[in-house]
Amino acid sequence: MNFPTTCPHCGHTVQTEYLDSGIHDLTCPNCQQRWVLFIRKHRFEMLFDLGTRALLMGFAREAVSNFASALERCFEFYLKAALLERAASEHRDLLVVSRELDATWKLLVSQSERQLGAFAAVYFSRQGQAPDFLTPQSLQADFRNRVIHRGYLPREEEVDAYAARLFAIMNRLLEELGDAALQVTVLQEREYAAALDLLPGNVTAVFEEHPGMFRTRREQTNPPQLGSPASVPPTPRSAASSTPSPVLNDAAAFQTALRERGTLVAELFGKRKS
Incomplete structure (x- = not known):
């Protein structure tokens, strides 16, 4: 899906596709100058925003697919x-631990049930309680499978309810993570710093933070140098477990976020259906 960005050399608006890496090597069709765009966003955030955009545009099945993928990536x-x-x-x-994690995750990449099991074990270890939202009923697994695998054409209100359920789960996870979310963010910044270090001196680098449905904690500083520490102090155990879990399937919370932030998502990608 394309999004607009502005050439830092001449101000021309350029449409480009989101790339999985978040790093976009661009050349302006107007002034022919090159620049590299770094998008500060995590994959689950992007997928949920794409689902939101599809929902706002009236593409119900596409929205369900993106929302489901966003939850898995969350x-x-x-x-x-x-x-x-x-x-x-x-x-x-x-950095070493991250590489080990990536190597381990590759063993599970095509096995969603094992991914879910790994997540459940880590969640229990950190939170000290079972992930009560992993039941098929809570995840609306039957609805997802009917849409994605059996060709069911969902009504808009069904997709709204599905999105609200997943939004509540993902928002809960981010709240429970707290500052721990910065661990992944810092590593992303280090990856960007490594790519930045390889750019020729005459190539401009631009960092953008696009509006979205989630507000994952992110350092608002320049990317750290490769030799600097890449860690955030761990969240105290008591703080991680004492915060009460928010109520799931909070349709009102999703609709509020949709009103507040969905408009920004729509403006970024395009207009809502008439």
Whole structure:
């Protein structure tokens, strides 16, 4: 899906596609100048925003697919953040741990049930309680499977309810993570710093933070240098477990976020259906 960005050399608006890496090597069709755009956003955030955009545009089936993928990637985000938080408390090299995590995750990449099991184990270890939202009923697994695998054409109100349920789960996970979310964010910034270090001196680098449905904690500083520490102090155990879990399937909360932030998502990608 395309999004607009502005050439830093001449101010011309350029349409470009989101790339999985978040790093976009661009050349302006107007002035022919090159620049590299870094999008500060996590994959689950992007997928949920794409689902929101599809919902606002009236593409119900596409919205369900994006929302479902966003939840899976949010589980992966939580797992990595929690394990990196533990590694930081043990004063381990987070780059090494991150590579080990990536290698381990590749063993599960095509096995969604095992991914879910790994997430559940990490969640219980960190929160001290079972992930009560992982039941098929809570995840609306039957609805998802009917839409994605059996060609069911959902009504808009069904997609609204599905999005609200997943939004509540993901928002809960981010609240429970707290500052631990910064562990993954800092690593992303280090990846960007490594890419930035390889750019020729005459190539301009631009960092953008696009509006979205989630507000994941993110450092508002320049990307750290490769030799600097890449860790955030771990969240105290008491703080991680004492915060009461928010109510799931909060349709009102989703609709509020849709009013506040959905408009920004729509403006970024395009207009809402008439």
